[in-house]
Amino acid sequence: MRSAHRVETVRTAERTLMAQLPDGALMQRAAAGLAAACAAALPHIYGSRIVLLTGSGDNGGDTLYAGARLAKRGAGVTAVLLNPTRTHPEALKALLRAGGTTTTPTAPTTPSLINRADLILDGIVGIGGKGGLRPEAAPLAELAAASPATVVSVDLPSGIEPDTGEVNGPAIHADLTVTFGTHKPGLLIDPAREHAGSVRLIDIGLASTLPATPDVESLQHADVAALLPHPSPESDKYRRGVVGIAAGSARYPGAAVLAVAGALRGGAGAVRYVGPAADAVLTRFPETLVSDKGPRKAGRVQAWVTGPGAGDDAAPVAEALSTDVPVLLDADGLRLADRDAVRARTAPTLMTPHAGEAAALLGVSREEVESARLTAVRDLARGYHATVLLKGSTTLIATPDDDTPVRVNPTGTPWLATAGSGDVLSGLAGSLLAAGLSPLDAASAAAYLHGLAGRYAAKGAPTIAQDVAEAIPAAWRDITA
Template identity: 85%
Template sequence: MARLLPAPAAESDKYRRGVVGIAAGSARYPGAAVLAVSGALRGGAGAVRYVGPAGDAVLARFPETLVSDAGPAKAGRVQAWVVGPGAGDDAATVAEVLEADVPVLLDADGLRLAERDAVRRRTAPTLMTPHAGEAAALLGVRREEVEDARLAAVRELAAVYRATVLLKGSTTLVAGPGGGPVRVNATGTPWLATAGSGDVLSGLAGSLLAAGLGAVDAGSAAAYLHGLAGRFAADGAPVGAHDVASRIPEAWRDVTD
């Protein structure tokens, strides 16, 4: 894991380190945008661009964010996109992001709104991050079927969508689209089962994509760091998603030191 995590060189600037775009949030769920940005800012990329209706909320919490009131195509150059957390029914933005020729992370409402063929025909990497309920909806089966056969489900999703799939749960599974070994991560804690935790994970993984990691490595590293940060934040007590995000640097240092 220490070898995977990006580290800036002496000649690095914020653009060389990578820029991640976050297309998330809605009038109903502005917090999802804030939490996705919180994960992205701590994920190794040099800058975070945000597009969506929650720009004021994002800037109030993270003034270093580059906020655009245009759509994703006009937001400026990015090396990866995160789309879907708290997006509501904004299918147009999801479709626009999927047309981008950079790695894309699909989460939450983005999973529901994305057309299967639009994901399958992408040439740049796609990373999908469903929980069991979302995976069941994508496969057209009952949630219990996914929970009873998680390994088979993550492999099937990766094959059907020709994408890397990170199946969230008490043990996170990461499967690539070409088959092969499935990575298993168990650094988490039951306290991570809290609203907004997945939004932080999406921002973190998207930032690692923008920093240059492949989809399988980005998903694996994000799951590992997110789980470790959750352990540090909880320490045996309830936590909120913002607590988890704030401990990502500590988890990063724990891995690389």
């Protein structure tokens, strides 16, 4: 599992660790790891041209010390000092002793120096940066973006918001980010994640001083494998869980078919369908248990999925919410559900909006949600007393409890932005709810499986929702193998 911690937490952990180490030891650990990562990013070190974009403070110190190590191995290293009077003095001395040189952002040769570089090391600002790059640093980001050089950011791309993943001004676009001790939330959450490129975590001994519970976490194969249900020899279809699907309409029967497709592949023992698309569902999936009654009279289930393709029929949504089992609200169900009814539920609720639906629920613009995804998912979870899966370029899952880490899904592909893909996800997550997973775990495992299945279905080309559903077993086997 990848864990990420907020700036305040990281700084407290660093102070605790530095009190146990000789002066400067922590910076030297970071610089050694950074230099090794830079060396691995170059075809050769000797004769390489390296430019250090160097700010003040410890981030600039890490950059200069790493530059000194590379200069000792034969690289030509030049540091562009944004604030020469506040540059880390000992690190600057180390660079100069190793044969490195310095210049300033306004020097006439700086643009050509950056353009001719093989590697640019971004050490402009560290975890203390807020609000995008300052005017004197923004031109350097533009020059770095235009250069053919490999851009490596130190700890995080300069200009992003480390705690939220927001980008509120000019920022560096890195090919590689080398971060220390722990991930920062901004390295995992868009739009900042897109600025980070590949991320490499360097162990500097910080784990012993960090709290056990991170602020943000990202599951990996082993974590998801531990969550997925597995039938025992005594299992039957009812013990494995039954998921109810109240979805679809005369206008949108396909939403019901796709939600059932996701549910059938999600680990529950059986799927009950309630709605006007019964004929379409049975034609495609004859194993579905179909009822012509509402959710309360359809037969026993362990979870309900309601909303996909529902149109304007609020009755099934309200009826599902009145049950005492977990309910997943998606698509039209998010719009039709009564907020007070959701908040009053004693059984768990899982909501799965995309950015536009989240914006409507919060009363803000879609752009606000997409630029501040972490804030949006937290606000929705608190406001509705529900677990919320916010779909998008990075899918986030939050509970109403602020002390529970937000989960970031690392799988997926842009090809998943296709009609019906979300219906498959809702059925899949609902099936995992029925199999006994908590809303947080069901949402996390479903998003992971769905994203991986999307990769398998697309293979770098356009795909459709039905193909994504059919690829879920392959994704499941990959995770559990």
